[in-house]
Structures are given as structure tokens and as C-alpha cells.
Amino acid sequence: MLNFNYSIPTKIFFGNGQIKVLGKEIKKYGTKVLLVYGGESIKKNGVYDEVIDQLKGEDIPFWELNGVKPNPRIDSVREGIKICRENKIDFLLPVGGGSIIDCAKTIGAGYYYDGDPWDLVIGKGKIEKVLPIGTVSTIAATGSEMDNYAVISNLETNQKLGLFHDNMFPKFSILDPVYTFTVSQRQTAAGTADIMSHIFEVYFSRTEGAYLQDRMAEAILKTCIKYGIVAVKEPKNYEARANLMWSSSLAINGLLSYGKESMWSVHPIQHELSAYYDITHGIGLAILTPYWMEYVLNDETVDKFAEYGINVWDIDKENDKYGIARGAIEKTREYFISLGLPSTLREVGIGEENLENMAKKATDYQGGTIGSFVPLNYEDTLEIYRRAL
Amino acid sequence: MLNFNYSIPTKIFFGNGQIKVLGKEIKKYGTKVLLVYGGESIKKNGVYDEVIDQLKGEDIPFWELNGVKPNPRIDSVREGIKICRENKIDFLLPVGGGSIIDCAKTIGAGYYYDGDPWDLVIGKGKIEKVLPIGTVSTIAATGSEMDNYAVISNLETNQKLGLFHDNMFPKFSILDPVYTFTVSQRQTAAGTADIMSHIFEVYFSRTEGAYLQDRMAEAILKTCIKYGIVAVKEPKNYEARANLMWSSSLAINGLLSYGKESMWSVHPIQHELSAYYDITHGIGLAILTPYWMEYVLNDETVDKFAEYGINVWDIDKENDKYGIARGAIEKTREYFISLGLPSTLREVGIGEENLENMAKKATDYQGGTIGSFVPLNYEDTLEIYRRAL
Numbered sequence: 052m053l054n055f056n057y058s059i060p061t062k063i064f065f066g067n068g069q070i071k072v073l074g075k076e077i078k079k080y081g082t083k084v085l086l087v088y089g090g091e092s093i094k095k096n097g098v099y100d101e102v103i104d105q106l107k108g109e110d111i112p113f114w115e116l117n118g119v120k121p122n123p124r125i126d127s128v129r130e131g132i133k134i135c136r137e138n139k140i141d142f143l144l145p146v147g148g149g150s151i152i153d154c155a156k157t158i159g160a161g162y163y164y165d166g167d168p169w170d171l172v173i174g175k176g177k178i179e180k181v182l183p184i185g186t187v188s189t190i191a192a193t194g195s196e197m198d199n200y201a202v203i204s205n206l207e208t209n210q211k212l213g214l215f216h217d218n219m220f221p222k223f224s225i226l227d228p229v230y231t232f233t234v235s236q237r238q239t240a241a242g243t244a245d246i247m248s249h250i251f252e253v254y255f256s257r258t259e260g261a262y263l264q265d266r267m268a269e270a271i272l273k274t275c276i277k278y279g280i281v282a283v284k285e286p287k288n289y290e291a292r293a294n295l296m297w298s299s300s301l302a303i304n305g306l307l308s309y310g311k312e313s314m315w316s317v318h319p320i321q322h323e324l325s326a327y328y329d330i331t332h333g334i335g336l337a338i339l340t341p342y343w344m345e346y347v348l349n350d351e352t353v354d355k356f357a358e359y360g361i362n363v364w365d366i367d368k369e370n371d372k373y374g375i376a377r378g379a380i381e382k383t384r385e386y387f388i389s390l391g392l393p394s395t396l397r398e399v400g401i402g403e404e405n406l407e408n409m410a411k412k413a414t415d416y417q418g419g420t421i422g423s424f425v426p427l428n429y430e431d432t433l434e435i436y437r438r439a440l
Numbered sequence: 441m442l443n444f445n446y447s448i449p450t451k452i453f454f455g456n457g458q459i460k461v462l463g464k465e466i467k468k469y470g471t472k473v474l475l476v477y478g479g480e481s482i483k484k485n486g487v488y489d490e491v492i493d494q495l496k497g498e499d500i501p502f503w504e505l506n507g508v509k510p511n512p513r514i515d516s517v518r519e520g521i522k523i524c525r526e527n528k529i530d531f532l533l534p535v536g537g538g539s540i541i542d543c544a545k546t547i548g549a550g551y552y553y554d555g556d557p558w559d560l561v562i563g564k565g566k567i568e569k570v571l572p573i574g575t576v577s578t579i580a581a582t583g584s585e586m587d588n589y590a591v592i593s594n595l596e597t598n599q600k601l602g603l604f605h606d607n608m609f610p611k612f613s614i615l616d617p618v619y620t621f622t623v624s625q626r627q628t629a630a631g632t633a634d635i636m637s638h639i640f641e642v643y644f645s646r647t648e649g650a651y652l653q654d655r656m657a658e659a660i661l662k663t664c665i666k667y668g669i670v671a672v673k674e675p676k677n678y679e680a681r682a683n684l685m686w687s688s689s690l691a692i693n694g695l696l697s698y699g700k701e702s703m704w705s706v707h708p709i710q711h712e713l714s715a716y717y718d719i720t721h722g723i724g725l726a727i728l729t730p731y732w733m734e735y736v737l738n739d740e741t742v743d744k745f746a747e748y749g750i751n752v753w754d755i756d757k758e759n760d761k762y763g764i765a766r767g768a769i770e771k772t773r774e775y776f777i778s779l780g781l782p783s784t785l786r787e788v789g790i791g792e793e794n795l796e797n798m799a800k801k802a803t804d805y806q807g808g809t810i811g812s813f814v815p816l817n818y819e820d821t822l823e824i825y826r827r828a829l
Contacts, residue, residue, distance in 0.1 A: 052682040054455025059448065065699065066443025260679035262666060263686055266659030274652040290649035293441040297652055297699070306695075310454065310686070 052261045055309040061197045062223040065297065067289070069225050070101045070187065074109030076223050080183040081142025084113040085135055087155045088146045089120065096233040098189060102146055114138055116158075119147070122204040122211060122325050122332070123154035125169045131158035132168060135182070143184045148242075149193025149332075152186050153201035156219045159184055160201075172203050172212050181218035189230045191295040192242030192333060194249060194303035196224035204326060211326035212416065226300065228292035236283050240390035241333030243279030243295060247272060248321075248336040249302040253313040255347075255355060255424045261311045268307045269362045274298050276363070276386060283390050316422030317343050320432055323409035330399050337392040338399070341384035342439040347425035348376055355424075356380065396439050406436045441650045444698040450586045451612040454686065456678070458614050459490050459576065463498030465612050469572040470531025473502040474524055476544045477535045478509065485622040487578060491535055503527055505547075508536070511593040511600060511714050511721070512543035514558045520547035521557060524571070532573045537631075538582025538721075541575050542590035545608045548573055549590075561592050561601050570607035578619045580684040581631030581722060583638060583692035585613035593715060600715035601805065615689065617681035625672050629779035630722030632668030632684065636661060637725040638691040642702040644736075644744060644813045650700045657696045658751045663687050665752070665775060672779050705811030706732050709821055712798035719788050726781040727788070730773035731828040736814035737765055744813075745769065785828050795825045 064072050077084060084106060093099040106113050116131045134140065135158065145155035159182035161168030170176030188196040195201065199219040204211040234242070254268040274294050281291035301307075320343065321335040348356055357372040360379030368375070388394055396402075410433035414421055421427040427435070453461050466473060473495060482488040495502050505520045523529065524547065534544035548571035550557030559565030577585040584590065588608040593600040623631070643657040663683050670680035690696075709732065710724040737745055746761040749768030757764070777783055785791075799822035803810055810816040816824070 052455070052679065052686070054458060055452075057452035057454060063444075063446035065446060066441075069443060260682065262679075263660065263663040263683050263690070266662055267656055270655035270659045271652065273655055277651060290441065290651075293649065293699075294652050297441070301652070310682075 052264075052310040053258055053312060057305065057309050058217070059197065059220070059304050059306070061220050061304075063197065063226060063300065064223060065226045066293075067227055067229045069227050070105060073102065073105040073185070073187070073225060074111060077111055077142055077144065077185055078109060080185070080222050082111070083138060083140045084111055084142045084144050085116055085131060085140045085158070086113050086144050086146060087116045087119060087131060087151055087158070089148075089151055090118065092233065093146055093189060096230070098146060098187065098230050102144070102187060113144070114140060119151050119154045121148075121150045122329055123150040125172065125203055125205050127154050128157045128161055128168050128203060131155070132161045135162050141182065143182050144187070145184065146187040146189065148188070148190040149195040152188070152193070152195040152221070153203060155184055155186070156181070156195070156201040157203050157214065158182070160214070160216060160219065169205060172205075172214050178214070178216040178218070181216060184219075184221045186221045186224040187230070188224055188226050188296070190234050190238065190242050191231055191292070191299040192245045194246070194299045196221060196226065197300040197304040202322070206329075209326045209412070211322045224300075226296050228289055228296050231292045231296060232287045234286070236286070236391055238331070239282050239286065240279065240392050241331045241337065242299070243275050243282070243333070243390060244337035244340070244387055244392060245333035246295070246299045246302045247275050248317055248333070248340060250275075250307060251340065252315040252318060253308040253311055254359070255352070256311045256313045257424060258311040264307055264310055265358070271298050271302055271307070272363050279390055312423060314423035316347075316424060316427065319413050319417055319421050320435060323413045324396075324401065326412075327405050327409055328399070328401055330401075334392060334399060337387040338394060338396060339435065339439055341380055341387070341394070342435050344380040344383065346431065346435050346438065348380070349425070352425060396436070403440065406433060410436060441653075441699040442647055442701060446694065446698050447606070448586065448609070448693050448695070450609050450693075452586065452615060452689065453612060454615045455682075456616055456618045458616050459494060462491065462494040462574070462576070462614060463500060466500055466531055466533065466574055467498060469574070469611050471500070472527060472529045473500055473531045473533050474505055474520060474529045474547070475502050475533050475535060476505045476508060476520060476540055476547070478540055479507065481622065482535055482578060485619070487535060487576065487619050491533070491576060502533070503529060508540050508543045510537075510539045511718055512539040514561065514592055514594050516543050517546045517550055517557045517592060520544070521550045524551050530571065532571050533576070534573065535576040535578065537577070537579035538584040541577070541582070541584040541610070542592060544573055544575070545570070545584070545590040546592050546603065547571070549603070549605060549608065558594060561594075561603050562599075567603070567605040567607070570605060573608075573610045575610045575613040576619070577613055577615050577685070579623050579627060579631050580620055580681070580688040581634045583635070583688045585610060585615065586689040586693040591711070595718070598715045598801070600711045613689075615685050617678055617685050620681045620685060621676045623675070625675070625780055627720070628671050628675065629668065629781050630720045630726065631688070632664050632671070632722070632779060633726035633729070633776055633781060634722035635684070635688045635691045636664050637706055637722070637729060639664075639696060640729065641704040641707060642697040642700055643748070644741070645700045645702045646813060647700040647702075653696055653699055654747070660687050660691055660696070661752050668779055701812060703812035705736075705813060705816065708802050708806055708810050709824060712802045713785075713790065715801075716794050716798055717788070717790055719790075723781060723788060726776040727783060727785060728824065728828055730769055730776070730783070731824050733769040733772065735820065735824050735827065737769070738814070741814060785825070792829065795822055799825060
């Protein structure tokens with residue numbers, strides 16, 4: 052186990068009806084609110100009204116930034132900063148999924164930055180302070196409600212990049228599983244794949260002796276596998292939605308990665324798909340993950356994949372280890388298919404046209420090599436894209 | 441899964457050499473330090489010198505309260521408060537195990553209370569504020585380094601009781617597994633039993649659908665079972681000490697109990713053993729736990745015990761569920777014995793003399809009924825003590 056510094060300051064209000072704390076919690080940190088959201092979904096499912104009731108009930112003035120898209124654009128960030136500065140807004144309230152929360156986090160960082168906020172995304176500028184943020188999460192997926200990361204896209208430059216800062220942890224997040232009842236089958240499936248991918252990124256690591264972290268990772272993977280399919284089939288199953296929602300936060304808040312070396316692999320490869328084709332993040336991950344697993348399976352990694360097969364998929368440990376490893380990868384693929392997710396790039400309209408450009412960008416952004424479990428160069432990355440066609 | 445409000449604000453600096461952050465961390469919260477510790481052990485193993493080096497290196501003035509005993513006495517708390525008030529001390533630095541940390545937490549609460557600090561323990565007085573606390577942990581056991589609880593004893597009244605407050609969370613804790621290399625075999629075993637008992641207290645619950653929490657509980661139990669015996673046999677095994685140390689914090693910081701109904705059972709029964717006989721907390725737990733499990737095994741609880749047997753002890757799920765349950769309880773007992781721990785009260789010098797008084801006190805403190813997995817009244821508690829003789 053490696054040394055680590057643990058700090059997860061976000062408070063979580065979990066469960067049905069927790070929206071009632073919203074107004075009072077906001078007042079601990081701010082006086083004027085920017086409500087950040089996407090399209091019509093939170094108006095249709097009633098979440099918008101519940102939030103507005105809370106704000107009005109506590110006499111908290113608020114402004115709105117709506118129309119924030121999945122794979123949130125830097126344009127929305129710029130617009131949000133403008134509204135905040137014009138109105139001296141001192142608290143950000145994203146209501147939605149990871150894209151909405153990521154947009155708000157970047158608005159919060161950009162608010163205190165003199166130049167264009169894209170500088171902060173590409174590392175040209177430095178984050179010093181961040182406006183306080185509270186979130187109302189409406190999907191189990193990115194875990195952005197309990198971490199200090201954000202991912203922002205720039206469609207002009209075909210770039211999708213991450214930024215982080217300790218002050219980007221939300222002060223609090225309200226997680227009401229009922230708010231996810233109206234998430235579509237496809238988005239539920241994609242969200243489950245996203246959570247599982249966050250776990251894979253840190254589970255498949257070369258760090259020795261982080262036994263506790265690995266067993267906890269398996270615990271959350273088993274939870275996703277059990278309840279992802281339930282939530283797809285029974286969208287109003289509270290138990291399934293609750294287990295997925297809490298899994299999404301714990302998968303990425305650091306609990307599983309503290310003490311392990313884990314340079315991510317599949318996310319950087321996937322990000323190019325979203326940057327070039329604007330496809331749903333979790334769908335790209337579901338397609339790529341089994342191909343990545345097959346590609347990196349070798350004599351040095353087979354034990355880890357066998358561990359995965361035995362502990363997560365309950366494959367008989369008496370089998371030979373390559374058999375267990377391949378069985379586990381196949382079960383992973385079959386599971387994503389059972390959720391209704393595509394398993395090839397062609398199914399989502401991606402052909403050979405950009406594979407080389409994407410492989411080049413993906414590796415360039417990582418300084419030439421992606422990941423550390425099995426470091427991947429340009430050729431490796433291109434080959435994974437090709438196999439996934 | 442039940443609703444919950446999650447807040448675990450303690451920062452953790454985990455790993456060998458992390459003591460180097462001590463001085464700078466203290467300066468974020470205070471200017472004058474009360475160093476709280478027990479006997480000679482931290483002087484023998486070098487931890488005391490490392491702490492002093494840090495304080496001196498940052499020119500932080502400090503006072504000392506030493507001689508704090510296991511099952512810390514209210515007398516030590518009174519003494520600590522006196523030193524703090526006389527010297528306007530504004531930061532508490534317990535260096536040691538749970539008893540030392542619990543003593544410091546109670547000093548921190550008592551500092552701001554006008555009356556006798558025992559009032560706060562018995563609920564006669566109310567905790568309003570707490571001095572900031574940072575800990576240097578030297579044993580994997582109570583988890584006090586990352587929670588907001590303390591347990592204090594009063595040998596005059598034969599009382600051992602808990603108190604808690606949100607401000608009793610340490611601001612930070614330094615967990616260096618090397619500091620636990622010199623913990624004796626017996627204390628290592630008792631600490632492991634204590635961690636496992638904290639998990640049992642929340643794992644064995646009637647809450648339905650907290651699947652994620654239960655799988656994580658099993659993950660930490662498996663870690664304890666794997667490494668407890670290793671640490672007993674190879675006290676300088678870093679991997680074992682690290683896994684146990686991090687398990688101790690995660691077992692009780694709320695991660696496993698948020699979302700579950702869990703009134704503790706074995707701890708209240710054990711506390712009377714320590715109050716009457718001053719025996720090591722973890723040893724009392726190791727003795728009582730299997731007897732408690734056998735006593736509460738019935739048609740309503742057998743499924744949970746079978747789940748425990750299958751998922752933690754790898755018992756074949758094809759067996760009948762009572763067979764699995766009884767097998768799991770027997771494995772629990774055998775495991776504690778394998779660690780070198782006693783399995784009966786007589787082995788630690790406890791006879792029939794106080795059983796009735798202890799059963800009465802244990803149940804009285806809990807309002808007549810202990811626990812909620814299977815609520816235990818006076819007769820139940822007395823019977824468990826008797827069987828454990």
C-alpha cells in the first residue's frame with residue numbers, strides 16, 4: 052500500500068426527501084445562487100419545482116444558467132461566469148448529472164481567474180479559489196457530486212479535458228434516489244458502465260498489498276452488477292437506485308484509489324470518442340472496456356484478471372488462470388450488452404475515419420503513454436480502437 | 441437503505457514517514473499544544489521523539505499529560521482540562537491508541553464546559569464546543585482517530601460510557617503503520633477483534649437493501665481476517681499493519697453504518713466487563729462475540745448469518761443455512777483463538793460474582809434493551825454472560 056493523504060470533505064444528504072435541507076445548507080455558504088441545469092428533464096420530473104420551492108422558502112435570490120449539455124462546453128462555463136460576475140453571485144447550485152456539476156465546478160474556478168476559463172482546463176492558468184458549490188444529483192454515474200474533478204469539452208478544438216482542485220469538492224450534495232427514477236434505460240445503463248469503469252481504472256493497478264482497497268472495489272462492482280440490470284428493468288426500484296447512487300459517489304471519491312498507483316487507461320481513450328463524436332461517455336466506456344481488457348491481458352496481468360473473475364464474477368477458482376481471466380472479460384462484455392449497451396464503435400456510428408487522429412490526441416495529452424497498469428502508446432491505442440470497431 | 445447524512449471531515453495522512461506533516465498541520469488550527477499520551481511505550485519505540493522533533497522544529501510550545509490509562513479515566517480528563525485552562529492551550533495532540541484519543545476528545549469537550557466533565561459523559565451536561573484535535577495513532581483498533589466518539593470510565597462508580605459530538609472528529613490523524621510494529625501480540629490480536637466487532641455491530645442489522653454497505657463490511661472483515669494473524673506472527677510486516685490500520689478507521693467512521701439501523705449489541709455488554717474488571721476492551725469482545733452470535737441465531741437471523749458464512753468465510757452455499765450459520769460462528773471463535781485470545785470469561789479471571797450486576801447495568805444504560813438486531817433484555821444479557829463463563 053502506498054502513502055496517501057485522505058480528504059473527502061463533501062457532506063452527503065442521502066435519501067428520499069432530503070431536498071428539505073437545501074435552503075438551510077446553502078445559507079451556510081452563500082447568499083445569491085446560480086442555478087445550473089440542462090434541459091427540460093428536471094422540469095418534467097418535478098425536481099426543478101422542488102428546488103425552487105426551497106430557494107423561495109428561504110428567501111434566497113437566484114439566477115439561472117440552463118441548456119448545459121452533456122459533455123459540457125466551455126461556452127456554458129463562460130456564460131455562467133458572466134452571470135455570476137454581473138450579479139455578484141456567491142454560490143453555485145448545479146442540479147443534474149455529472150456534466151452539469153462539472154460545468155458549475157469550472158464556473159466556480161473561472162470566476163476567480165482573470166483570463167479565459169479554457170486556460171484552466173488546458174493548464175495554462177492556475178486555479179486559486181473556487182466559488183462554493185452544492186449539488187442536487189439526478190443520475191448515478193460520474194460521481195462528480197463527491198469529487199474534486201471536472202471534465203470540459205471544446206468542440207471547436209475537439210478537446211475534452213479534465214481539471215481538478217481541492218476547492219472543487221462540493222460543500223454538500225443531495226442524493227435522492229427517487230430523482231433518478233426518470234433516468235432512461237439507456238442513460239441508466241451508461242451510468243452503470245461509467246461507475247464500473249471508475250472502479251476498473253483503480254482496481255487494475257500494479258500496486259501490491261492494497262488488499263483492503265481491492266476488496267472494497269469488488270464490493271462496489273458487485274453492487275453495480277446486481278442493481279444496474281434491476282434499475283434498467285424496473286426504473287422505480289428504490290433499492291436499486293439507492294445502491295447505484297451511493298456506489299457512484301464511493302467509486303470515485305478516492306476511497307478506492309488512496310494507497311494505489313492508478314493512472315487511468317480507458318477514460319483517456321474514451322474521451323476522444325466524446326470529443327470527436329459527442330457520444331455518451333458511459334457508452335464509449337462500455338464499448339472500449341472489454342477490448343482494453345483483452346489487449347492488456349498478459350502474463351504480468353493475468354493474476355489480477357483472475358482475481359477479478361473469482362471475486363466479482365464468482366468463477367470457479369479451480370480453473371486455469373487464463374481461463375478465469377478470459378471468462379471474466381467475456382462476462383463483463385455480456386453484462387454491458389445485457390444492459391442494452393452497444394459493444395462496437397460501428398453501432399454508434401464511428402468508423403475508421405478518425406481513429407489515427409484520436410489515438411494521437413489521446414496519447415499526446417498523456418505525454419505519450421496512457422495508463423500505468425499496462426502503459427499504452429500510440430500504436431496500442433490505435434489497435435484498441437480498431438479492435439473495437 | 442435508510443436515509444443518512446454523511447460527514448467524515450477528518451483528514452488522514454497515511455503511511456510511513458507522514459509524521460513530517462505534523463507541525464505544519466497543527467499550525468492550521470492552534471498555537472499551544474497539549475500532548476496526551478500513556479506510558480513509556482511511545483518513548484521506547486521512538487514515536488515520542490519524532491513528535492517532539494516536529495513540535496520543536498515548528499517552534500510550537502507544548503505541555504504534557506501522560507500516564508493516561510487504557511479504559512481512560514475521568515480523572516485524566518479533569519487533569520487535562522486543568523492544564524489547558526491554566527496555559528491557554530488551544531490544540532490537543534493525543535499520541536497513542538483509542539484510549540489516549542478518547543481522553544483528549546473529552547478534554548476538548550470539557551474545556552468549554554463549566555461543570556465537571558463527567559456530566560458530559562452521563563448526559564447531564566451538553567457539549568457545545570470542542571478544542572481542535574489532531575492524532576498520531578499507534579495501534580489499529582478503536583478507530584477513534586477518524587470518528588466523533590469517545591468512551592470514558594469512572595472506576596469509582598464502575599461506569600464506562602460513551603459520548604459523541606460532531607466537533608469531536610479529529611481535524612487530522614497521522615497513521616503510520618510502522619508505529620504499530622511494536623504493538624504486542626496480545627494487543628494486536630485484541631485490536632483486530634475490536635475492529636471486527638465494530639463491523640459486526642453494523643453488519644448484523646435488520647435493515648433491508650443496504651447491499652453496498654454489507655459488501656463493504658465483508659471486504660473489511662476479510663482484510664482483518666487475512667492480516668490479523670499475519671501481524672500477530674510477523675509484527676513488522678508493513679502490508680499487514682497497513683491493511684489493519686486503515687481497516688480500523690474505515691470500520692467505524694460511518695462508512696459501513698450510514699443507511700443502516702444499527703443499535704450496537706456486544707459493545708454495551710462488553711463495557712461492563714471493562715468497567716468491573718478493567719480488562720482489555722478487544723479481549724472482552726473476542727470472548728463475548730461468538731456467544732452473542734449463538735444466542736441471537738434464530739429463524740429470523742439465520743439468513744444474515746448464512747450470508748456472513750458464505751461471503752466472509754467462503755463456506756459452501758449449497759449447505760443448509762443453519763449449518764452455514766453455525767459454521768461461520770465456529771470459524772469466528774476459532775479465528776480469535778488462533779490469534780491467541782481467550783474464549784471464556786474464566787480465562788481472564790471473571791467468575792459469577794458480578795454477572796447479575798453487570799447485566800442490570802448494561803441493560804439499564806440502554807433503557808432496558810440492548811441492540812436492535814435481536815433486542816436483549818436483562819435475562820438475555822445475563823444468559824450470554826453465563827454461557828461465556
